[in-house]
Amino acid sequence: MEDSLDKQYTKYFYLLIAVVTILRLLVIGLSLLTPQEAYYWNYGRHPDWSYFDHPAAASLIIRAGTILFGDNSFGVRFFGVISSSILAAISFSFVRYLFNARVAFYSVLVLSVTWIFAIGAVITTPDNPLFLFWILNIIFIYFACKHDSLWLYLLWGVSLGLGFCSKYTMVLAIPSAFLFLLLTGKFREVRNWFYFAAGLVAGVIFSFPVIYWNYLHDWASFAFQTTRRASEMSSFRFDMFFGFIASQFGTITPFIFPFVIYAIYLAGRKSFGEGNNRFKLLFSYAAPIILLFTLASLRGWVKMNWPTPGFFTGIIAMCALFENRIKPKFHWMNRKWRYYAVFAISFAVIAAGVTYIHSFFPIIPMGKADTMSGWDDLGGVMGYYTIWHIPESPDNIIGYEYKIASEAAFYTFGHPDTKSDNFVGEHGLSYRFWSVPEKYVGEDFIFAYDSRYRYHPEDKLLNYFEYFSTERPLRIFGVGGEQFSFHFIRCYGYKGVNN
Numbered sequence: 155m156e157d158s159l160d161k162q163y164t165k166y167f168y169l170l171i172a173v174v175t176i177l178r179l180l181v182i183g184l185s186l187l188t189p190q191e192a193y194y195w196n197y198g199r200h201p202d203w204s205y206f207d208h209p210a211a212a213s214l215i216i217r218a219g220t221i222l223f224g225d226n227s228f229g230v231r232f233f234g235v236i237s238s239s240i241l242a243a244i245s246f247s248f249v250r251y252l253f254n255a256r257v258a259f260y261s262v263l264v265l266s267v268t269w270i271f272a273i274g275a276v277i278t279t280p281d282n283p284l285f286l287f288w289i290l291n292i293i294f295i296y297f298a299c300k301h302d303s304l305w306l307y308l309l310w311g312v313s314l315g316l317g318f319c320s321k322y323t324m325v326l327a328i329p330s331a332f333l334f335l336l337l338t339g340k341f342r343e344v345r346n347w348f349y350f351a352a353g354l355v356a357g358v359i360f361s362f363p364v365i366y367w368n369y370l371h372d373w374a375s376f377a378f379q380t381t382r383r384a385s386e387m388s389s390f391r392f393d394m395f396f397g398f399i400a401s402q403f404g405t406i407t408p409f410i411f412p413f414v415i416y417a418i419y420l421a422g423r424k425s426f427g428e429g430n431n432r433f434k435l436l437f438s439y440a441a442p443i444i445l446l447f448t449l450a451s452l453r454g455w456v457k458m459n460w461p462t463p464g465f466f467t468g469i470i471a472m473c474a475l476f477e478n479r480i481k482p483k484f485h486w487m488n489r490k491w492r493y494y495a496v497f498a499i500s501f502a503v504i505a506a507g508v509t510y511i512h513s514f515f516p517i518i519p520m521g522k523a524d525t526m527s528g529w530d531d532l533g534g535v536m537g538y539y540t541i542w543h544i545p546e547s548p549d550n551i552i553g554y555e556y557k558i559a560s561e562a563a564f565y566t567f568g569h570p571d572t573k574s575d576n577f578v579g580e581h582g583l584s585y586r587f588w589s590v591p592e593k594y595v596g597e598d599f600i601f602a603y604d605s606r607y608r609y610h611p612e613d614k615l616l617n618y619f620e621y622f623s624t625e626r627p628l629r630i631f632g633v634g635g636e637q638f639s640f641h642f643i644r645c646y647g648y649k650g651v652n653n
Contacts, residue, residue: 163255167246167262171239174266178235182276183228184514186529189557191230191278192564195220197584199563199571204319204367206375206584211283211320219278225569234278241286242266245470248293252432253474260473267499268469270405270462272506280321281459287317287324288463295331296435299338304349311353315360322379323463326443328354334438337425371587390452398451401458406465407505409498410472414465417472418444436471440464516633524637525557528630532558532602532640533565535628539600540566543644547597552577554603558640559585562602573599578618579651595650601643620647 187195197205197213198220204210215233223229242262249258265271274281290313298306310331317324332350340346358365368376403411421437424430443464447456476495512518513526540548549571553559559574566572576582577591577599601615601622615622623646627639 160250160255163259164250167255167259170259170263170266171242171246174242175235175239178238178276179232181510181514182231182235183226185227186526187227187230187561187564188277188525189560191216192529192560193556193584194278194280195225195230196560196563196572199569200584200588202367202587203363203370204375206371206378206587208280208321209319209364211316212278212280215283216278225564231276231278234282235275237282237286238271238275241289244286244289244293248289249470249474253477257470257474257477260477261470263499264410264469264473264502265466267502267506268405268410268465269407269502269505269509270459270465272502273509274459274462276510279459281462283320284317284324285463285466287313287320288327288466291317291324291327291331292435292439292467295334296431298349298353299335299340299431302340302343302346302349304352307349307353308356311356312360314353314357315362318357318361319363323460326446326463327439328357329442330439333442334435337434337438338431391454392452394453394455395448395451398448398456398458402461405458405462407498407502409494409501410469413476413498414468414472415444417475418468420475421471432474433471436467436474439466440468440471444468518633524632527632527637528628528640529561530565531628531630532561533567535640535642536562536565536600536602537567539625539642539644540570543600544598549573550594550597550599552599552601552645554578554601555607556583556585558602558604577648577651578614591648592650592652594648597648599645599648601645603641603643605639605641615643615645618649618651619645620649622646 194208194212195216197210198217202210205213215237216230219232219234220226220229223232242265245265246258246262249261266275274285291310294306294310294313297303298310314324314327317327335341335346335350341350364375368374406414418437418440421433422441424433425437441464444461447461447464450456476491508518516524516527536551540551544550548568551559551562551566551570551572552574553562553572554575556574559572563569563572571589573589573591574582574585576586577594578601599619605627612624623644625642625644627641629639630637
């Protein structure tokens with residue numbers, strides 16, 4: 155009976171992953187790039203060991219997709235979809251090993267339809283490669299613990315280093331693995347301390363691209379991710395805390411989120427009360443991360459996707475505990491839990507589906523929060539001004555903030571090598587490493603900014619140009635009327651930033 159159920163749910167998984175992958179491939183080419191995707195695409199045009207904001211992995215998978223399919227939405231997102239499908243296959247195999255095919259199927263189902271994971275699969279960001287190395291990290295530490303194998307500890311370190319080359323959040327796998335080994339009692343043996351240290355060394359070695367880039371650039375990225383983030387912490391901000399909690403209800407969906415948190419709590423009880431290494435593993439890779447970002451939200455702004463790796467194992471724990479808890483005793487209780495599960499999954503599917511549809515056929519008033527509209531229009535107008543104002547230097551476009559600069563680079567004809575706000579005395583993020591303002595002294599530029607961001611160029615531009623002339627703004631309309639506008643300024647005689 156168990157074998158037949160295993161085969162049945164394995165078939166269900168193959169059907170699910172085929173449908174989900176095909177659906178995602180059908181939709182990824184229908185919408186404009188998000189500013190983040192355009193930014194990471196621009197990473198790929200400036201090959202480097204790493205970058206200021208993030209490591210290079212996202213840019214590599216975007217670059218691979220655009221080599222195959224061209225500089226378009228489908229090419230940018232193709233390998234993000236493929237990596238999500240590979241992640242699902244690895245997750246299914248591992249969870250089936252830990253529990254059974256039914257738990258594995260439901261885990262992949264919930265992960266596939268939960269809003270943050272469903273949207274993350276069709277929007278290529280550093281999270282795509284991060285999740286792949288995250289699950290490999292979990293698998294390697296589990297089997298390293300089970301078999302006391304130095305080679306598996308080293309593979310754990312390799313996945314740690316490659317994950318760190320995807321996103322800095324991977325560093326949180328270290329305390330998670332440490333907690334797991336502590337809960338399993340492995341640190342009672344000296345050799346496991348040595349093996350764990352060897353794994354950390356392997357992680358550092360495979361983090362070389364990020365470390366080397368930072369070494370060459372005065373540790374700029376590490377400073378930004380540590381001291382600057384710490385400096386942004388304020389006194390207790392309960393508004394940020396409740397905003398963070400609300401964002402987690404939204405991204406995990408309100409009918410699943412409470413049960414994931416409860417499942418992590420139950421996994422913790424099993425970890426301390428029973429000798430169950432499976433739940434020790436799931437608890438160790440969920441609770442510390444979610445707790446850390448929850449506490450951080452009391453003092454500063456936490457992005458909604460930062461704790462997502464913790465919810466990955468939290469959802470698996472929920473599915474494992476759900477299956478074990480609703481089987482027995484009262485048929486009416488069993489039936490009600492099933493009804494709730496169907497409702498929760500259906501709600502998640504609808505939420506993800508509406509988001510997919512909205513991305514290429516706007517149906518929800520987003521106002522200034524819309525980040526996927528108007529970029530092709532921006533590129534069209536920017537191309538016109540490029541031909542008219544700077545025909546001999548089409549790369550002389552300054553987009554205030556990385557979003558404008560990146561989208562203009564992607565959607566303007568010829569893909570100009572745009573500049574950003576480091577040309578007007580501000581940081582510029584990765585753009586500050588791609589061009590030197592002083593080399594452009596005396597040249598003319600097109601300056602563009604977005605009405606959604608607080609900037610008054612008329613107050614500042616004369617510090618950097620001899621004179622300028624404003625043009626008619628491009629107004630972007632959507633559901634509910636005008637949403638925002640792009641503003642264009644012809645600038646003459648660049649003076650540099652050290653004038």
